[in-house]
């Protein structure tokens with residue numbers, strides 16, 4: 001019998017999750033239907049209730065419902081409890097079981113796909129909102145040399161660091177961007193939403209140690225604003241969050257079906273498609289010529 005899964009979000013139309021999970025299902029021979037469902041901003045619980053009534057066996061949850069979903073769960077994995085947010089729901093064992101695969105997805109992308117082990121690295125995590133909180137525990141479990149949190153509102157980074165410090169077997173500090181002056185890191189991860197507003201982050205010179213990796217949890221068709229900034233500031237390697245997206249999905253698939261799908265072929269395919277879309281957009285712009293406003 002076909003199993004039913006879905007991703008809930010608002011907006012959701014451009015989500016790659018249906019595409020990713022259908023590819024995993026095909027690869028592993030699992031018979032499933034996976035849909036994108038738009039929930040009203042104030043109607044996630046009702047939309048999930050409807051899905052459960054339809055026999056939905058599992059769901060992914062994306063912005064802005066991860067915290068609401070957390071509150072609806074009957075049981076939580078330890079990592080979801082720490083994150084205070086869930087992105088993966090199991091619905092087929094009576095009750096709602098919440099998990100959070102974002103941190104595992106990020107770490108797997110960095111360590112396995114990018115071949116950049118976290119152990120012993122100096123890590124800087126930019127941001128102190130839900131995205132940063134969701135990956136913090138997994139980063140700490142990678143046993144870096146130290147982890148520094150920097151945020152526009154320093155108090156939020158300080159509070160987050162203080163909350164996780166008792167569980168951290170390594171120095172974990174939080175503060176503002178000014179405190180970064182004179183420091184350098186092996187891995188700098190952007191978990192802020194600054195680029196959505198087109199704003200650059202106030203990163204001091206010398207932030208990237210030789211050979212450093214800059215990682216943006218966001219992704220796009222072209223280079224993200226943070227990665228452009230990081231490259232100009234001397235980051236040796238840059239990676240966007242497409243790999244994290246695919247890996248968090250693989251981890252969710254493993255939870256639901258007990259099989260970890262291979263991710264490399266799909267990741268390469270998605271990346272090639274995004275590049276092709278970008279090229280097509282640039283060619284269309286070229287054909288259209290300068291916009292009236294840009295003419296002298």
Ligand code: ATR
Pocket residue numbers: 126127128129130131132151152153156191192193194197199200201
């Ligand atoms: P998310 O769940 O995506 O993390 P969030 O909880 O709203 O969303 O957090 C957004 C993060 O991006 C915060 O760390 C925010 O900094 P503040 O705590 O100071 O608000 C950060 N952020 C958003 N816009 C930013 C900007 N222009 N410059 C620097 N940081 C920014």
